[in-house]
Amino acid sequence: MWHTILKTKITHLSAVLLFLNFNQSWSSQLPNYPVTQSPKCLITQLPNHQVTQSPNPPGCLTSNQSSSRQDDISAFLPKKGETGTWQPTGSIDKAVGEDLFLLINGGAEIYHEYGFKQTIMQSYENNNGKAINLEIFEMEDAASAYGIYSFKTGSRGKVIPSGNEALIEDYYLNFWKGNFLVTITGFDSEKETIDGLITIAEAIDAKIKNTGKKPQLVHLLPDENLCELSVKYLKGNLALFNNYEFGSGNIFGLKIGVMGNYGKYKIFIFKYDDKYESEKWFENAKKSMKSNARFDVYDMPVCSDFSVFDKNGDRIFMKLYQDFIIIVVGTVTTEGNEIIGKVQSRIKRAIN
Numbered sequence: 001m002w003h004t005i006l007k008t009k010i011t012h013l014s015a016v017l018l019f020l021n022f023n024q025s026w027s028s029q030l031p032n033y034p035v036t037q038s039p040k041c042l043i044t045q046l047p048n049h050q051v052t053q054s055p056n057p058p059g060c061l062t063s064n065q066s067s068s069r070q071d072d073i074s075a076f077l078p079k080k081g082e083t084g085t086w087q088p089t090g091s092i093d094k095a096v097g098e099d100l101f102l103l104i105n106g107g108a109e110i111y112h113e114y115g116f117k118q119t120i121m122q123s124y125e126n127n128n129g130k131a132i133n134l135e136i137f138e139m140e141d142a143a144s145a146y147g148i149y150s151f152k153t154g155s156r157g158k159v160i161p162s163g164n165e166a167l168i169e170d171y172y173l174n175f176w177k178g179n180f181l182v183t184i185t186g187f188d189s190e191k192e193t194i195d196g197l198i199t200i201a202e203a204i205d206a207k208i209k210n211t212g213k214k215p216q217l218v219h220l221l222p223d224e225n226l227c228e229l230s231v232k233y234l235k236g237n238l239a240l241f242n243n244y245e246f247g248s249g250n251i252f253g254l255k256i257g258v259m260g261n262y263g264k265y266k267i268f269i270f271k272y273d274d275k276y277e278s279e280k281w282f283e284n285a286k287k288s289m290k291s292n293a294r295f296d297v298y299d300m301p302v303c304s305d306f307s308v309f310d311k312n313g314d315r316i317f318m319k320l321y322q323d324f325i326i327i328v329v330g331t332v333t334t335e336g337n338e339i340i341g342k343v344q345s346r347i348k349r350a351i352n
Contacts, residue, residue, distance in 0.1 A: 076136055076180070077122050078203040085126045086196050093121040113236040114148040115140030124200060130187070132196050136204070137181040142212025143256075147233040149176035151242070152183070155229045155261065162201040164211060167229070173197040178210035220269050220350060221260040222342045230261030234270075244268070244329055251288040252325065253281040265330025269343060272323045282306075282320040289316075307336070321347065 074094075080087050093103065096118040100108040103119070117138045124132045139145040149165065157169035163182065166175030171186040171193055184200050186193035215233055234240050234257040237250035243259050244266065246252065257270040272278040286306050289295050295308040295316070304320040310329075317328040317336035326343045328336045 073118065073120050073136060073138055073180075076204055076207045077120065077134070078124075078200060078207075082203050083124065083196075083199050086124045086132065086199060087126070088122050089125045089131075090123045095119050110151060110238055111137065111148060113238050114151070115144035115235065116148075124196070126192070126196060128192065130193055130196065132193065132200060133185045134200060134204075135183045135185075137183070139179050139181060141179050142176075142210075143215040143233065144235065145176045145179045145181050145212065146214050146218075147235050147239070148181050149174055150232045151239055152181075153229070155227055157229070160198060160201070162198070162205045163208070164214075166201060168194065168197060171197075173201055175201060175205070176212075177205060177208045178212045180208055215256070215258070216350065217256060217258045217269060217271055220343060220346045221258060221267060222339070222346065225262045227261045227263070230259075232259040233257075234259060240268075245294075246285065247288045247292050247294075249288075251281075251285045253277075253284065262330075265328055265332050265336075265339065267339065267343065268325075268327040268329070270325040270327075272325075275323045278320060278323045278325055282318070282325055285318070285325070305337075319344075322351075 074092065077088065077092070078086075095103045097116070100111060100116060100119060103121070104111075108116075117140060119135060119137045121133065121135045124134060137145075137148065139148060146164070153167045153174050154169055157167040160166045160168060160173070160175075162173075163175035163177035166173065171189045173182075173184045175182050182201065182204055184197045186197055218231060218233060221231065232239065232243055234243075234254060237252075237254050240246070240252070240254055240257065240259075252270055253272075254270055255272070257268060259269075260267050270278075270281075272281065282304075289306075289308055290297050294311055298307040298309060298315075306318040308316050310316060314330055315328075315332055315336060317332075317340060319326040319340045321344055324347060326340050328339050332339070
């Protein structure tokens, strides 16, 4: 019983950490993306981050209920003796598809946007009674795993050599490898806990054989002045909204995109199936932003260009280029066109 409550608390903590990456209060602003509040949910959010536990409802998979819909990923869990003094404790929790809503109340939408398949969770303890929770998420492909990794991680932290990329921030560690995201969470940032996070990460890294590559779209971002830890791979409007609110609803019809932070400005690159689709969504976004009181329109003489100022004084340059929409947002004026030109050059080289 104690282990179950412990795991529920840590799982809640992981969900809270996920939402701390939102730099806007999206749950109260984002249209058409309501936060799920199901009475079946295992985790109930209360004031001051208190957690209550309710009995496992039907459809939530535990260690005694295996799913025939997906391959078993329990082989990736470190077993007793594989992580030094840190040993598995309590039951294993699993969730496939929509069952994720039962484990992380209000936080499952973003995983599904990126292409969630299943997750498995296990708690670990050491001889001093410290606890760590492990969550392994299987995503649709390597791009989805990298994308949700980029969403969950911030621009600060300590890079460690696990998986394709791994980052420790405070008392939690994320890394991606192949089509898997691994999140390991402790209760404090003491050296003993941090060492445990790294030990468990290394054990899982050794078990996941496939590596995968970053999406090609990421390499279209210019290198100069790019904060590498700021890069976000976007697979939908919920991820985009977290980085900048361009308007109400999915005005760009975004399927895949990338964002990089350059200090004074951000670059967004959205990729479409063909130039006809990009043209359609470019015009849709222009129309939406022209009617949005948040923006002051600055007319451009070229039909493939569009520019506005937001209420914070940032200039937004938009460029339609083949099957891409390129956007620069920040405290730049005439430099915006020059920056867009650098992205266009990269696209040309990638195509040729």
